[in-house]
Amino acid sequence: MSDKLFTIAGTSVFEGQTVFRVATGKLRIRETALIRHGDTRIKLIELPKPMTKDDAFAYIEKLRAKEKAARAAAREAKAAGKEPVKKVAVAKAAKAKAPKASSKTAKVAAEATEAA
Numbered sequence: 373m374s375d376k377l378f379t380i381a382g383t384s385v386f387e388g389q390t391v392f393r394v395a396t397g398k399l400r401i402r403e404t405a406l407i408r409h410g411d412t413r414i415k416l417i418e419l420p421k422p423m424t425k426d427d428a429f430a431y432i433e434k435l436r437a438k439e440k441a442a443r444a445a446a447r448e449a450k451a452a453g454k455e456p457v458k459k460v461a462v463a464k465a466a467k468a469k470a471p472k473a474s475s476k477t478a479k480v481a482a483e484a485t486e487a488a
Contacts (some may be wrong), residue, residue, distance in 0.1 A: 375424065378423060380419065381423070381429070382432065383415050383432070384412070384413060385412045386412075417435075419431065
């Protein structure tokens with residue numbers, strides 16, 4: 373077992389095989405290198421603290437188990453008709469106000485009505 377520590381871990385698919393990846397440095401640079409070498413379905417994350425390869429693998433597996441349980445719970449809720457409610461902010465439309473007629477306009481309109 374190595375004492376080397378890594379800050380990035382995840383998986384990618386290379387030539388049809390899913391491969392566990394660990395690295396140090398910047399996440400975006402590592403993703404770019406994997407793309408350049410032909411990897412697909414790249415799923416890398418930054419680890420919360422530097423870890424050994426075995427610890428990183430265990431951490432990734434624990435995250436996968438949580439995600440799988442959350443997806444299963446969401447499927448069950450949807451099947452039971454209890455789909456989670458998503459709050460959406462809706463902006464209120466401003467009411468259009470008719471322009472007020474000035475007193476002079478009102479007088480002219482009244483005089484025109486009387487004259488007719």
